[in-house]
Amino acid sequence: MAQKYPTPHPGASLILSFKPVSRTIFIIGSNALAASRAFYALEAEAKVVISAPGGLSAACDEIQWRVEKKEIDWIDTPSGLWESLEKSGKDDKILAERAFGHFLDSLSDVMLTCITDTLIDASITRHTTTYRRSFESASLIAAACRLRHIPLNVSDTPSLCDYTFPAVHRFPSAQAGAQSRPTSLQFAITANGKGCRLATRIRRDIISTLPKGAGDAVENVGRLRSLAKLHTAEKVILDPREAGVGLEEEDAGGAGPPLNEPVSQRSSVQSESLEEATKRRMAWVAQISEYWPIERLAALGEAEMLDMLADSRAQHAVQENEPLVSDASRSIPSQHSLTSPGNPPPTPAQGQILLVGSGPGHPSLLTRAAHTALTSLATLVLSDKLVPAEVLALIPPHVPLHIAKKFPGNADGAQNELMDMALEGLKKGEVVVRLKQGDPFLYGRGGEEVLFFRSHGYEAVTIPGISSALAGPLFGCIPVTQRGVAESLTICTGVGRAGRAVQLPGYERSRTLVILMGVARLGELVSVLVGQNDGDGGEGGRRRAGVAYPPYTPIAVIERASCPDQRVVLSTLDDIVGTMARCGEQRPPGMILVGWAALALESEGDLTVLDGGGHENVEALDRHRVQKWLQGRGHITKEGLADMWSFF
Structure with missing residues (x-):
């Protein structure tokens, strides 16, 4: 049976865009990373609460400055709480987790928690000894957070993380006199723990290719x-x-x-x-x-x-x-x-x-x-x-x-x-x-x-x-005519003057049909092509001049042909509407190609379509041909241009 829907592959993150307006984000740690987390939370209009061993006097300069400006709140924990989380006894751990949970309950409306002092950070210079939270301590905090359904991030400890912070960039305004005022456009990228430094580099590379006025x-x-x-x-x-x-x-x-x-x-x-x-x-x-x-x-x-x-x-x-x-x-x-x-x-x-x-x-x-x-x-x-x-x-x-x-x-x-x-x-x-x-x-x-x-x-x-009618298919390696496959070509529009419906040609095995300005009407056009032509204007009807297309006829939807974000989707008339819906948003301009030329040059190719046109089992042969072409899948999607086009 054909694979109708995409197969999920584990290892990805569910990337969300949180709006924590007036909600509390609790940060445990007072190093430079904590200051960075606080800054991004403030830009998202969250209420930021910070606490860490050593008190405010041991915090990095930026945190102390933001506390003084009343941008963030510093909360001292009950005496001995941080120390209790480092104890190793079983009973001690139970009591420490319970005590931290009571402290967490005293904070209002905590949406997210993150721990940053699992890193060794040279920016904490006021400590006589550098503090780094142990895995056991972070685990007790994680247990208390999960009991309260509060998502947690622990720096450098992926096994305890419910979420991660991607490499981000907020685009400034490029307008004269804007003084780098930030815009609403943000960009984030994650390597899912497989290469944080590389993700940062990729972020820079992507940003450098975008126009400076993207945020504006x-x-x-x-x-x-x-x-x-x-x-x-x-x-x-x-x-x-x-x-x-x-x-x-x-x-x-x-x-x-x-x-x-x-x-x-x-x-x-x-x-x-x-x-x-x-x-x-x-x-x-x-x-x-x-x-x-x-x-x-x-x-x-x-x-x-x-x-x-x-x-x-x-x-x-x-x-x-x-x-x-x-x-x-x-x-x-x-x-x-x-x-x-x-x-x-x-x-x-x-x-x-x-x-x-x-x-x-x-x-x-x-x-x-x-x-x-x-x-x-x-x-x-x-x-x-x-x-x-x-x-x-x-x-x-x-x-x-x-x-x-x-x-x-x-x-x-x-x-x-x-x-x-x-x-x-x-x-x-x-x-x-x-x-x-x-x-x-x-x-x-x-x-x-x-x-x-x-x-x-x-x-x-x-x-x-x-014309895109000729060049567009070639960018998907589809010839509009090909010996043994397609001997003629018909080009038509998907919509007539003032939005009126148009008459489409009927099925001819040796003909390629190219429809321009029709992707937005794909479902309607497919119904016309495969519907019964009863002569009374019904499904197909007078909107098609000729016999119906077999539902297994190959079809290609080619979007933004020759552009870097080109997409070619190959399927059959039977499945193309659902396939396009699952492929996500449209990428106009697009065009439609219907006919056996769509599979002629795929993989090892098939130039024998017209050889068996009169065979009594032509439908069975054609269905086998299509199954071989799609390799058991419901569709084939091709993204982008060949690398060589970057030289032109």
């Missing part, structure tokens, strides 16, 4: 989330509880709605309930969190946030055929500083419009023409939201960059807004680059834009891009 981006998205929940077209909610403003579950295990969950297009005459308006705005916040460059998010100001969330006339004008009027205050500034040195290249007297395909995502897959357009010719760039940050980073600092505000349900309105911006730029003599993911004319609205600009007297120059 988090703060801005948090503010944007609050505004999205509080601000509506009709009123501002004064009570945050009414809008549900609170902590966000950062890892929902893919249980939430898809990032690109279908949203119907709105018209300007439609009204929304408070709940509908809030959900729509929250979907927008989720999308810009995924699509926009981190540097761009870090530069957001509150006025721009309010502007993005406003139910503006521009968002819905396209529905009513109303003219759009440019407003310079609505422009999204470049992700780079506009005051950076450097002069823009000279612009022609007459504006120029370039429709540029950015390829599947990796900057090295830009054509030379596209690279030149972005780096040398453009004086204004209007980008779709799916273009990766690595490509946008090629745009010179002095060139304004506008990213499409594709509010869920407002794709047409956002498109109209971009066209208005482009037209205004052209009238000023700008070289306008309309930057699109993949190829501009493969479900990229390229045709509409050519006609729009032509109607206003500007002839667009098209720079083709490598």
Whole structure:
């Protein structure tokens, strides 16, 4: 039987993010490590209580300073308590554990306890002899804590630990004048006791690869989330509880709605309930969190946030055929500083419009023409939201960059807004680059834009891009055509104009089907492909032109093709929906490939799919083929790019 669900492998930690606000964290020890534990607890707004042998006078300087500032509380234990915990007699241990338990009960609302004086710490210089707590003493404290269900950490003694402290980093603000003000973004890593020093190094390496403004981006998205929940077209909610403003579950295990969950297009005459308006705005916040460059998010100001969330006339004008009027205050500034040195290249007297395909995502897959357009010719760039940050980073600092505000349900309105911006730029003599993911004319609205600009007297120059429909599968080692496996290719969209359903082709053994813009509708599309075509619009029905696909047909979902966080999930039509739900959050943009090409080059390969097409036991042969391909598992997941791509 196929392994439908992942097998748990022991040895990991359950990593949590505690919020111990006003709760007591009890620290036993007064060395530098104790001071470090106290500092992080204070940042989490906990009440910190410390006690240790030798009293406050023997504590490290930082602890004494924080006690004096009344940031933490020092509590002296009953006379002889610490000494009793070091005694070795059986009866002595029972009495010592009981005495420590009574002391622990005298503290209010203890959430966590940690022992730090199991280390030898040179920072304790006031002792005539260095004190280190014995294992027996720590064991008695551990027994008292567990009896009271208080989790315990004991430094350098993993066998007594209920939890450990990972290597952490809190990102400071990179904004000018912020004076290293810390942000809400924290990073933690653990090696689960297998290499603490190495974990610290890995932490540094990871942090160094992130943009300096990552913390500011988090703060801005948090503010944007609050505004999205509080601000509506009709009123501002004064009570945050009414809008549900609170902590966000950062890892929902893919249980939430898809990032690109279908949203119907709105018209300007439609009204929304408070709940509908809030959900729509929250979907927008989720999308810009995924699509926009981190540097761009870090530069957001509150006025721009309010502007993005406003139910503006521009968002819905396209529905009513109303003219759009440019407003310079609505422009999204470049992700780079506009005051950076450097002069823009000279612009022609007459504006120029370039429709540029950015390829599947990796900057090295830009054509030379596209690279030149972005780096040398453009004086204004209007980008779709799916273009990766690595490509946008090629745009010179002095060139304004506008990213499409594709509010869920407002794709047409956002498109109209971009066209208005482009037209205004052209009238000023700008070289306008309309930057699109993949190829501009493969479900990229390229045709509409050519006609729009032509109607206003500007002839667009098209720079083709490598389409993700062809390149994406290759990054998962899947050929869209292959002798002996797939003789033809059909490319279609998962959603029609204004969100309407589309008709999908029926099953042909020798054909590969590629579906773009369909991952968020995966369950619906699979039902159409495998459902009975009764001609009455039922399951499958008129939404499929041809016979149903066998439920064991291979399928691949390819997400963020050519990007460092690329993911390829291989399964069958029968299992793919459940598989994707178990894989966690989506990684847009994604695409779907259906057909036998998905298994053609896996492992030792299979180029004989078409050899037995007329065999009477073809289903049995195909099921065996699929079982061999998946090796008894329900799916195959491939993460990331080949190492060689780091050289390009």
